[in-house]
Amino acid sequence: MNREVLSLTNIQTDKVLDAKGLACPMPIVKTKKTMNELEPGQVLEIQATDKGSTADLKAWCDNIGHQYIGTIEKGEIIHHFVRKGGEEIEEIKYPHxxxxxxxxxxxxxxxxxxxxxxxxxxxxxxxxxxxxxxxxxxxxxxxxxxxxxxxxxxxxxxxxxxxxxxxxxxxxxxxxxxxxxxxxxxxxxxxxxxxxx
Incomplete structure (x- = not known):
């Protein structure tokens, strides 16, 4: 993703979640709760400072059926963009x-x-x-x-x-x-x- 060209003003979001200063698993926990408030197709911006949040959110989106749109980093803040999927599916848990x-x-x-x-x-x-x-x-x-x-x-x-x-x-x-x-x-x-x- 070319971070030079993209700016936060170019991306339409329906809700912003402040997860700055939170460490794993709290950005995911707060994201799950906030996604429940959105309609399918709406976009959530998650503002985080935890460097591990990118991999965590991508994997969670793949697992639950939401679309991880992308990331923009501005200074210490990582802006994640996630689009809510249509059907909420049961989150898969590893059995072993x-x-x-x-x-x-x-x-x-x-x-x-x-x-x-x-x-x-x-x-x-x-x-x-x-x-x-x-x-x-x-x-x-x-x-x-x-x-x-x-x-x-x-x-x-x-x-x-x-x-x-x-x-x-x-x-x-x-x-x-x-x-x-x-x-x-x-x-x-x-x-x-x-x-x-």
Missing amino acids: LIENEELARKLESNEQTIILDVREPSEFAFHHIPGSISIPFGELEQRMDDLNKETEMYVICRTGNRSDLAAQKLTQLGFKKVFNVVPGMSEWKGITEKLID
């Missing part, structure tokens, strides 16, 4: 789950595990499970060759939302043994490490 406690037990017993952390690099830098692989959700398709499709993989994010979408995507791309970790890093009580001092 593992709870935090069960994953912690696997790690304690030194079972061979691959943990894929799909949060943004800044989230990973401050707090992650030792040995986990950092591939932000928005980079997953470009970096899937870094992963073995036959290996058992545990996908984690902050709350289980991004990892749910990532697990669905990996399964669509041919990965065989994928599990979504719930409720994710927001409630992880096991060992963590950080990349910064």
